[in-house]
Amino acid sequence: MEQLLPRFLEYVGIDTQSDPYSKSTPSTEKQLKLAKKLVTELHTIGMEEVSIDANGYIMATLPSNMEKEVPTIGFIAHMDTTPDFTGKNVSPQIIKEYDGGDIVLNKGKEIVLSPDYFPELLQYKGQTLITTDGTTLLGADDKAGVAEIITAMEYLREHPEIKHGKIRVAFTPDEEIGRGAHKFDVKKFGAEWAYTIDGSQIGELEFENFNAASATIKIKGKSVHPGYAKDKMVNAIHIANQFLSLLPPNEVPEKTEGREGFFHVHKIKGEIEEAEIELIIRDHDAQHFEARKQLLKDIAGKLSDRFGDFIELNIENQYFNMREKVEPVFHIVEIAEEAMKSLDIEPILKPIRGGTDGSQLSFMGLPCPNIFAGGHNFHGKYEYVPLESMQKAVEVIVKICEFTAIQIK
Numbered sequence: 001m002e003q004l005l006p007r008f009l010e011y012v013g014i015d016t017q018s019d020p021y022s023k024s025t026p027s028t029e030k031q032l033k034l035a036k037k038l039v040t041e042l043h044t045i046g047m048e049e050v051s052i053d054a055n056g057y058i059m060a061t062l063p064s065n066m067e068k069e070v071p072t073i074g075f076i077a078h079m080d081t082t083p084d085f086t087g088k089n090v091s092p093q094i095i096k097e098y099d100g101g102d103i104v105l106n107k108g109k110e111i112v113l114s115p116d117y118f119p120e121l122l123q124y125k126g127q128t129l130i131t132t133d134g135t136t137l138l139g140a141d142d143k144a145g146v147a148e149i150i151t152a153m154e155y156l157r158e159h160p161e162i163k164h165g166k167i168r169v170a171f172t173p174d175e176e177i178g179r180g181a182h183k184f185d186v187k188k189f190g191a192e193w194a195y196t197i198d199g200s201q202i203g204e205l206e207f208e209n210f211n212a213a214s215a216t217i218k219i220k221g222k223s224v225h226p227g228y229a230k231d232k233m234v235n236a237i238h239i240a241n242q243f244l245s246l247l248p249p250n251e252v253p254e255k256t257e258g259r260e261g262f263f264h265v266h267k268i269k270g271e272i273e274e275a276e277i278e279l280i281i282r283d284h285d286a287q288h289f290e291a292r293k294q295l296l297k298d299i300a301g302k303l304s305d306r307f308g309d310f311i312e313l314n315i316e317n318q319y320f321n322m323r324e325k326v327e328p329v330f331h332i333v334e335i336a337e338e339a340m341k342s343l344d345i346e347p348i349l350k351p352i353r354g355g356t357d358g359s360q361l362s363f364m365g366l367p368c369p370n371i372f373a374g375g376h377n378f379h380g381k382y383e384y385v386p387l388e389s390m391q392k393a394v395e396v397i398v399k400i401c402e403f404t405a406i407q408i409k
Helices: 004-012 031-044 119-124 140-158 236-245 286-307 323-329 331-342 357-363 387-406
Strands: 048-052 058-062 073-078 093-095 103-106 111-113 129-131 167-172 193-199 204-206 211-220 262-270 274-283 311-319 370-372 384-386
Touching: 004 031, 004 129, 004 140, 004 387, 031 048, 031 058, 031 140, 031 167, 058 140, 073 140, 073 357, 073 387, 093 103, 103 129, 140 167, 140 193, 140 384, 140 387, 193 204, 193 331, 193 357, 193 387, 204 331, 211 236, 211 286, 236 262, 236 274, 236 286, 274 286, 286 311, 311 357, 323 331, 323 357, 331 387, 370 387, 384 387
Parallel strands: 073 167, 073 193, 193 370
Antiparallel strands: 048 058, 058 167, 093 129, 103 111, 129 384, 204 370, 211 274, 211 311, 262 274
Protein backbone atom coordinates (compact mmCIF):
# COMPACT_ATOMS: atom_id res chain seq x y z
CA MET A 1 0.00 0.00 0.00
CA GLU A 2 2.95 2.33 0.58
CA GLN A 3 3.52 2.51 -3.19
CA LEU A 4 0.06 3.94 -3.86
CA LEU A 5 0.91 7.63 -3.49
CA PRO A 6 4.26 7.66 -5.36
CA ARG A 7 2.68 5.50 -8.07
CA PHE A 8 -0.19 7.94 -8.51
CA LEU A 9 2.09 10.98 -8.51
CA GLU A 10 4.24 9.42 -11.19
CA TYR A 11 1.21 8.70 -13.38
CA VAL A 12 -0.24 12.21 -13.17
CA GLY A 13 3.14 13.60 -14.22
CA ILE A 14 2.61 12.06 -17.65
CA ASP A 15 0.36 14.07 -19.99
CA THR A 16 -2.27 11.74 -21.49
CA GLN A 17 -4.88 14.19 -22.72
CA SER A 18 -7.05 12.65 -25.46
CA ASP A 19 -8.22 14.41 -28.63
CA PRO A 20 -11.83 14.14 -29.88
CA TYR A 21 -10.84 15.34 -33.35
CA SER A 22 -8.24 12.66 -33.93
CA LYS A 23 -9.24 9.54 -35.89
CA SER A 24 -6.45 7.33 -34.52
CA THR A 25 -6.52 4.97 -31.53
CA PRO A 26 -5.23 6.06 -29.16
CA SER A 27 -6.24 9.55 -30.20
CA THR A 28 -2.92 10.96 -28.94
CA GLU A 29 0.49 9.33 -29.11
CA LYS A 30 1.37 10.59 -25.63
CA GLN A 31 -1.07 8.15 -24.03
CA LEU A 32 1.30 5.38 -25.07
CA LYS A 33 4.01 6.80 -22.81
CA LEU A 34 1.94 5.92 -19.76
CA ALA A 35 0.77 2.69 -21.37
CA LYS A 36 4.31 1.42 -21.86
CA LYS A 37 5.15 2.30 -18.27
CA LEU A 38 2.14 0.36 -17.02
CA VAL A 39 3.13 -2.71 -19.04
CA THR A 40 6.56 -2.67 -17.40
CA GLU A 41 5.04 -2.18 -13.97
CA LEU A 42 2.57 -5.04 -14.42
CA HIS A 43 5.48 -7.36 -15.23
CA THR A 44 7.39 -6.04 -12.21
CA ILE A 45 4.61 -6.82 -9.72
CA GLY A 46 4.29 -10.35 -11.09
CA MET A 47 1.20 -10.18 -13.28
CA GLU A 48 0.88 -12.73 -16.08
CA GLU A 49 -0.42 -12.60 -19.67
CA VAL A 50 0.54 -8.93 -19.85
CA SER A 51 -0.25 -7.51 -23.28
CA ILE A 52 -0.69 -4.23 -25.10
CA ASP A 53 -2.34 -4.19 -28.52
CA ALA A 54 -1.84 -1.88 -31.48
CA ASN A 55 -4.53 0.48 -30.16
CA GLY A 56 -3.00 0.90 -26.71
CA TYR A 57 -5.31 -1.41 -24.75
CA ILE A 58 -3.52 -3.14 -21.87
CA MET A 59 -4.61 -6.43 -20.30
CA ALA A 60 -3.04 -8.62 -17.63
CA THR A 61 -3.89 -11.56 -15.38
CA LEU A 62 -3.52 -12.41 -11.72
CA PRO A 63 -3.96 -16.20 -11.70
CA SER A 64 -6.33 -17.92 -9.29
CA ASN A 65 -4.79 -19.30 -6.10
CA MET A 66 -7.69 -21.69 -5.49
CA GLU A 67 -8.32 -25.28 -6.51
CA LYS A 68 -12.06 -24.88 -7.04
CA GLU A 69 -13.45 -23.03 -10.02
CA VAL A 70 -14.25 -19.38 -9.35
CA PRO A 71 -15.69 -16.81 -11.78
CA THR A 72 -13.10 -14.73 -13.59
CA ILE A 73 -13.70 -11.06 -12.77
CA GLY A 74 -12.05 -7.89 -13.99
CA PHE A 75 -11.11 -4.34 -13.03
CA ILE A 76 -10.80 -1.56 -15.59
CA ALA A 77 -9.58 2.05 -15.59
CA HIS A 78 -8.71 4.54 -18.30
CA MET A 79 -5.36 6.21 -18.93
CA ASP A 80 -6.40 9.40 -20.72
CA THR A 81 -7.45 12.73 -19.25
CA THR A 82 -10.10 15.06 -20.59
CA PRO A 83 -9.47 17.45 -23.49
CA ASP A 84 -11.52 20.05 -21.55
CA PHE A 85 -8.56 21.25 -19.49
CA THR A 86 -4.81 20.94 -19.77
CA GLY A 87 -3.05 17.97 -18.22
CA LYS A 88 0.45 19.10 -19.19
CA ASN A 89 3.07 19.72 -16.50
CA VAL A 90 0.82 18.62 -13.63
CA SER A 91 2.42 19.67 -10.34
CA PRO A 92 0.45 18.12 -7.46
CA GLN A 93 0.37 19.62 -3.99
CA ILE A 94 0.06 17.38 -0.94
CA ILE A 95 -1.94 18.82 1.95
CA LYS A 96 -1.39 16.73 5.07
CA GLU A 97 -3.93 16.80 7.91
CA TYR A 98 -6.27 19.15 6.08
CA ASP A 99 -7.63 21.66 8.60
CA GLY A 100 -10.97 22.40 6.94
CA GLY A 101 -10.02 25.86 5.65
CA ASP A 102 -9.22 27.38 2.29
CA ILE A 103 -6.43 25.78 0.27
CA VAL A 104 -4.40 28.21 -1.83
CA LEU A 105 -3.71 26.40 -5.07
CA ASN A 106 -1.93 29.28 -6.76
CA LYS A 107 -1.12 32.42 -4.82
CA GLY A 108 0.01 34.43 -7.84
CA LYS A 109 -3.21 33.76 -9.73
CA GLU A 110 -5.37 33.93 -6.60
CA ILE A 111 -6.83 30.46 -7.17
CA VAL A 112 -8.30 29.01 -3.98
CA LEU A 113 -9.98 25.67 -3.27
CA SER A 114 -12.53 26.60 -0.62
CA PRO A 115 -15.12 24.63 1.37
CA ASP A 116 -17.35 27.68 1.01
CA TYR A 117 -17.77 26.72 -2.66
CA PHE A 118 -16.96 23.00 -2.38
CA PRO A 119 -18.52 22.00 1.00
CA GLU A 120 -17.72 18.31 0.50
CA LEU A 121 -14.12 19.20 1.37
CA LEU A 122 -15.13 19.28 5.03
CA GLN A 123 -15.77 15.54 5.14
CA TYR A 124 -12.02 15.05 4.59
CA LYS A 125 -10.85 17.20 7.49
CA GLY A 126 -7.75 15.65 9.06
CA GLN A 127 -6.92 13.64 5.91
CA THR A 128 -4.23 14.00 3.26
CA LEU A 129 -5.43 15.78 0.13
CA ILE A 130 -3.71 15.77 -3.24
CA THR A 131 -4.57 18.90 -5.22
CA THR A 132 -3.47 20.75 -8.33
CA ASP A 133 -1.31 23.89 -8.38
CA GLY A 134 -4.20 25.79 -9.97
CA THR A 135 -2.86 25.71 -13.53
CA THR A 136 -3.83 22.18 -14.66
CA LEU A 137 -6.22 19.42 -13.80
CA LEU A 138 -4.91 16.68 -11.49
CA GLY A 139 -5.69 13.54 -13.46
CA ALA A 140 -7.30 11.53 -10.66
CA ASP A 141 -9.87 10.82 -13.36
CA ASP A 142 -8.76 8.17 -13.89
CA LYS A 143 -5.13 7.73 -12.91
CA ALA A 144 -6.32 7.25 -9.34
CA GLY A 145 -8.23 4.21 -10.61
CA VAL A 146 -5.18 2.93 -12.49
CA ALA A 147 -2.97 3.28 -9.41
CA GLU A 148 -5.57 1.63 -7.18
CA ILE A 149 -5.98 -1.40 -9.43
CA ILE A 150 -2.24 -1.99 -9.74
CA THR A 151 -1.72 -1.50 -6.01
CA ALA A 152 -4.52 -3.97 -5.24
CA MET A 153 -3.01 -6.58 -7.57
CA GLU A 154 0.39 -6.05 -5.96
CA TYR A 155 -1.17 -6.50 -2.51
CA LEU A 156 -2.86 -9.76 -3.54
CA ARG A 157 0.43 -11.06 -4.96
CA GLU A 158 2.13 -10.27 -1.65
CA HIS A 159 -0.66 -11.87 0.43
CA PRO A 160 -1.37 -15.31 -1.00
CA GLU A 161 -3.37 -16.17 2.11
CA ILE A 162 -6.20 -14.11 0.57
CA LYS A 163 -7.95 -16.60 -1.68
CA HIS A 164 -9.27 -15.40 -5.03
CA GLY A 165 -10.11 -16.62 -8.49
CA LYS A 166 -8.59 -15.51 -11.77
CA ILE A 167 -8.52 -11.72 -12.01
CA ARG A 168 -8.16 -9.74 -15.20
CA VAL A 169 -7.22 -6.07 -15.34
CA ALA A 170 -7.37 -3.66 -18.26
CA PHE A 171 -6.37 -0.07 -18.93
CA THR A 172 -7.94 1.75 -21.85
CA PRO A 173 -7.24 4.88 -23.90
CA ASP A 174 -9.70 7.57 -24.97
CA GLU A 175 -12.48 7.09 -22.40
CA GLU A 176 -12.81 10.84 -22.00
CA ILE A 177 -13.82 11.24 -25.64
CA GLY A 178 -16.33 8.38 -25.53
CA ARG A 179 -14.18 5.84 -27.35
CA GLY A 180 -12.61 3.92 -24.47
CA ALA A 181 -14.48 0.70 -25.20
CA HIS A 182 -14.74 0.94 -28.98
CA LYS A 183 -11.85 -1.44 -29.62
CA PHE A 184 -11.91 -3.35 -26.33
CA ASP A 185 -11.67 -7.10 -26.98
CA VAL A 186 -14.25 -8.52 -24.57
CA LYS A 187 -13.61 -12.10 -25.67
CA LYS A 188 -9.87 -11.76 -25.09
CA PHE A 189 -10.49 -10.18 -21.68
CA GLY A 190 -12.43 -13.30 -20.74
CA ALA A 191 -14.14 -12.11 -17.55
CA GLU A 192 -17.70 -12.95 -16.51
CA TRP A 193 -18.11 -9.43 -15.19
CA ALA A 194 -15.92 -6.47 -14.30
CA TYR A 195 -15.84 -3.18 -12.40
CA THR A 196 -14.61 0.16 -13.66
CA ILE A 197 -12.74 2.05 -10.95
CA ASP A 198 -13.74 5.46 -12.24
CA GLY A 199 -16.19 7.01 -9.78
CA SER A 200 -15.84 10.04 -7.57
CA GLN A 201 -16.26 10.23 -3.79
CA ILE A 202 -15.70 7.34 -1.43
CA GLY A 203 -18.63 4.93 -1.36
CA GLU A 204 -19.95 5.54 -4.85
CA LEU A 205 -21.31 2.39 -6.48
CA GLU A 206 -23.10 2.94 -9.76
CA PHE A 207 -24.89 0.64 -12.16
CA GLU A 208 -26.87 3.12 -14.24
CA ASN A 209 -25.72 6.03 -16.35
CA PHE A 210 -26.91 8.50 -18.95
CA ASN A 211 -28.01 7.58 -22.40
CA ALA A 212 -25.74 9.81 -24.46
CA ALA A 213 -25.59 11.35 -27.91
CA SER A 214 -23.66 14.14 -29.60
CA ALA A 215 -25.12 16.60 -32.07
CA THR A 216 -23.57 18.94 -34.62
CA ILE A 217 -25.60 21.69 -36.26
CA LYS A 218 -23.99 23.20 -39.34
CA ILE A 219 -25.59 26.35 -40.72
CA LYS A 220 -24.87 27.88 -44.11
CA GLY A 221 -25.43 31.57 -44.73
CA LYS A 222 -25.13 34.14 -47.51
CA SER A 223 -22.94 37.18 -47.03
CA VAL A 224 -24.10 40.40 -48.64
CA HIS A 225 -23.04 44.00 -48.01
CA PRO A 226 -25.12 45.02 -44.96
CA GLY A 227 -26.23 48.22 -46.67
CA TYR A 228 -27.89 46.20 -49.45
CA ALA A 229 -28.77 43.05 -47.49
CA LYS A 230 -32.56 43.28 -47.27
CA ASP A 231 -34.13 40.00 -48.41
CA LYS A 232 -30.71 38.78 -49.54
CA MET A 233 -28.41 38.22 -46.56
CA VAL A 234 -28.69 34.97 -44.59
CA ASN A 235 -26.73 35.41 -41.37
CA ALA A 236 -25.63 31.99 -40.09
CA ILE A 237 -24.79 33.48 -36.68
CA HIS A 238 -28.33 34.79 -36.33
CA ILE A 239 -29.79 31.37 -37.19
CA ALA A 240 -27.47 29.69 -34.68
CA ASN A 241 -28.70 32.09 -32.03
CA GLN A 242 -32.31 31.28 -32.94
CA PHE A 243 -31.55 27.57 -32.64
CA LEU A 244 -30.09 27.94 -29.14
CA SER A 245 -32.99 30.15 -28.02
CA LEU A 246 -35.42 27.31 -28.75
CA LEU A 247 -33.69 24.87 -26.39
CA PRO A 248 -35.26 24.55 -22.91
CA PRO A 249 -33.31 27.08 -20.80
CA ASN A 250 -33.40 25.13 -17.54
CA GLU A 251 -32.36 21.78 -19.03
CA VAL A 252 -28.62 22.44 -18.85
CA PRO A 253 -25.90 20.85 -16.67
CA GLU A 254 -25.70 23.78 -14.27
CA LYS A 255 -29.42 23.54 -13.45
CA THR A 256 -29.99 19.77 -13.27
CA GLU A 257 -29.14 16.92 -10.92
CA GLY A 258 -29.95 13.28 -10.14
CA ARG A 259 -31.76 11.67 -13.05
CA GLU A 260 -32.59 14.94 -14.75
CA GLY A 261 -31.34 15.10 -18.33
CA PHE A 262 -29.93 18.04 -20.23
CA PHE A 263 -28.61 19.62 -23.41
CA HIS A 264 -25.05 20.90 -23.11
CA VAL A 265 -23.69 23.30 -25.72
CA HIS A 266 -19.91 23.00 -25.47
CA LYS A 267 -18.73 24.69 -28.64
CA ILE A 268 -20.00 27.33 -31.02
CA LYS A 269 -18.24 29.18 -33.82
CA GLY A 270 -19.50 31.26 -36.66
CA GLU A 271 -19.37 33.91 -39.34
CA ILE A 272 -22.09 35.22 -41.62
CA GLU A 273 -21.41 32.51 -44.21
CA GLU A 274 -21.13 29.58 -41.83
CA ALA A 275 -21.81 28.72 -38.18
CA GLU A 276 -21.51 25.50 -36.23
CA ILE A 277 -22.86 24.35 -32.87
CA GLU A 278 -21.65 21.27 -31.01
CA LEU A 279 -23.67 19.91 -28.11
CA ILE A 280 -24.31 16.75 -26.18
CA ILE A 281 -27.61 15.17 -25.13
CA ARG A 282 -27.95 13.27 -21.86
CA ASP A 283 -30.87 11.48 -20.16
CA HIS A 284 -31.21 8.39 -17.96
CA ASP A 285 -34.70 7.62 -19.29
CA ALA A 286 -34.69 6.05 -22.75
CA GLN A 287 -37.97 7.67 -23.84
CA HIS A 288 -36.88 11.11 -22.66
CA PHE A 289 -33.58 10.56 -24.47
CA GLU A 290 -35.37 9.91 -27.74
CA ALA A 291 -37.60 12.93 -27.14
CA ARG A 292 -34.55 15.15 -26.73
CA LYS A 293 -33.14 14.01 -30.05
CA GLN A 294 -36.50 14.60 -31.69
CA LEU A 295 -36.64 18.14 -30.27
CA LEU A 296 -33.39 18.98 -32.07
CA LYS A 297 -34.87 17.63 -35.30
CA ASP A 298 -38.03 19.66 -34.76
CA ILE A 299 -36.06 22.86 -34.14
CA ALA A 300 -33.96 22.28 -37.25
CA GLY A 301 -37.12 21.71 -39.26
CA LYS A 302 -38.82 24.82 -37.87
CA LEU A 303 -35.84 27.03 -38.70
CA SER A 304 -35.51 25.50 -42.16
CA ASP A 305 -39.15 26.42 -42.80
CA ARG A 306 -38.40 29.98 -41.67
CA PHE A 307 -35.00 30.62 -43.28
CA GLY A 308 -34.71 28.02 -46.02
CA ASP A 309 -32.63 24.91 -46.48
CA PHE A 310 -29.52 26.17 -44.70
CA ILE A 311 -29.34 23.80 -41.70
CA GLU A 312 -27.65 20.41 -41.45
CA LEU A 313 -28.21 18.41 -38.24
CA ASN A 314 -26.17 15.31 -37.41
CA ILE A 315 -26.90 13.25 -34.26
CA GLU A 316 -24.75 10.31 -33.19
CA ASN A 317 -25.47 7.97 -30.29
CA GLN A 318 -22.50 7.56 -27.93
CA TYR A 319 -23.56 5.09 -25.22
CA PHE A 320 -26.63 3.83 -23.39
CA ASN A 321 -27.80 3.24 -19.81
CA MET A 322 -26.11 0.06 -18.59
CA ARG A 323 -28.83 -0.59 -15.99
CA GLU A 324 -30.72 -2.95 -18.29
CA LYS A 325 -27.58 -5.09 -18.69
CA VAL A 326 -26.55 -5.09 -15.02
CA GLU A 327 -29.91 -5.71 -13.34
CA PRO A 328 -30.18 -9.33 -14.61
CA VAL A 329 -26.86 -10.07 -12.83
CA PHE A 330 -27.41 -7.79 -9.86
CA HIS A 331 -25.35 -10.01 -7.55
CA ILE A 332 -22.25 -8.33 -8.98
CA VAL A 333 -23.45 -5.03 -7.48
CA GLU A 334 -24.31 -6.77 -4.21
CA ILE A 335 -20.79 -8.22 -3.94
CA ALA A 336 -19.30 -4.72 -4.25
CA GLU A 337 -21.83 -3.37 -1.76
CA GLU A 338 -20.96 -6.13 0.72
CA ALA A 339 -17.25 -5.43 0.23
CA MET A 340 -17.72 -1.75 1.08
CA LYS A 341 -19.84 -2.45 4.15
CA SER A 342 -17.23 -4.88 5.47
CA LEU A 343 -14.77 -1.97 5.40
CA ASP A 344 -17.18 0.41 7.16
CA ILE A 345 -17.80 2.31 3.94
CA GLU A 346 -21.38 3.41 3.40
CA PRO A 347 -22.29 2.49 -0.20
CA ILE A 348 -23.72 5.37 -2.22
CA LEU A 349 -25.87 3.86 -4.96
CA LYS A 350 -26.76 6.56 -7.43
CA PRO A 351 -26.94 7.06 -11.19
CA ILE A 352 -23.82 8.30 -12.95
CA ARG A 353 -24.28 11.74 -14.42
CA GLY A 354 -21.95 10.80 -17.20
CA GLY A 355 -20.61 7.60 -18.66
CA THR A 356 -17.75 5.18 -18.21
CA ASP A 357 -16.17 2.49 -20.31
CA GLY A 358 -18.46 0.18 -18.34
CA SER A 359 -21.60 1.53 -19.95
CA GLN A 360 -20.42 0.48 -23.40
CA LEU A 361 -18.80 -2.73 -22.18
CA SER A 362 -22.06 -3.80 -20.54
CA PHE A 363 -23.73 -3.68 -23.97
CA MET A 364 -20.78 -5.59 -25.43
CA GLY A 365 -21.44 -8.53 -23.09
CA LEU A 366 -19.33 -7.54 -20.09
CA PRO A 367 -21.59 -6.29 -17.24
CA CYS A 368 -19.57 -3.58 -15.58
CA PRO A 369 -20.72 -1.45 -12.60
CA ASN A 370 -18.64 1.53 -11.54
CA ILE A 371 -16.84 1.98 -8.19
CA PHE A 372 -15.37 5.11 -6.63
CA ALA A 373 -11.76 6.10 -7.26
CA GLY A 374 -11.97 8.89 -4.70
CA GLY A 375 -11.49 12.12 -6.64
CA HIS A 376 -13.58 15.30 -6.77
CA ASN A 377 -14.06 18.21 -9.19
CA PHE A 378 -12.84 16.32 -12.24
CA HIS A 379 -11.88 18.08 -15.48
CA GLY A 380 -10.54 21.28 -13.99
CA LYS A 381 -8.08 23.10 -11.78
CA TYR A 382 -10.06 22.44 -8.58
CA GLU A 383 -9.66 18.66 -8.87
CA TYR A 384 -8.42 16.87 -5.76
CA VAL A 385 -8.35 13.39 -4.23
CA PRO A 386 -8.00 12.31 -0.59
CA LEU A 387 -5.26 9.71 -0.16
CA GLU A 388 -7.39 7.85 2.36
CA SER A 389 -10.16 7.43 -0.24
CA MET A 390 -7.65 5.93 -2.65
CA GLN A 391 -6.48 3.53 0.02
CA LYS A 392 -10.07 2.47 0.67
CA ALA A 393 -10.59 1.89 -3.05
CA VAL A 394 -7.64 -0.51 -3.01
CA GLU A 395 -9.17 -2.33 -0.04
CA VAL A 396 -12.54 -2.58 -1.81
CA ILE A 397 -10.93 -4.16 -4.88
CA VAL A 398 -9.19 -6.72 -2.68
CA LYS A 399 -12.41 -7.49 -0.81
CA ILE A 400 -14.39 -7.94 -4.02
CA CYS A 401 -11.84 -10.53 -5.16
CA GLU A 402 -12.06 -12.26 -1.80
CA PHE A 403 -15.86 -12.18 -1.53
CA THR A 404 -16.34 -13.42 -5.08
CA ALA A 405 -14.33 -16.52 -4.15
CA ILE A 406 -16.08 -16.99 -0.79
CA GLN A 407 -19.55 -16.92 -2.30
CA ILE A 408 -18.80 -19.76 -4.70
CA LYS A 409 -19.66 -23.05 -2.96
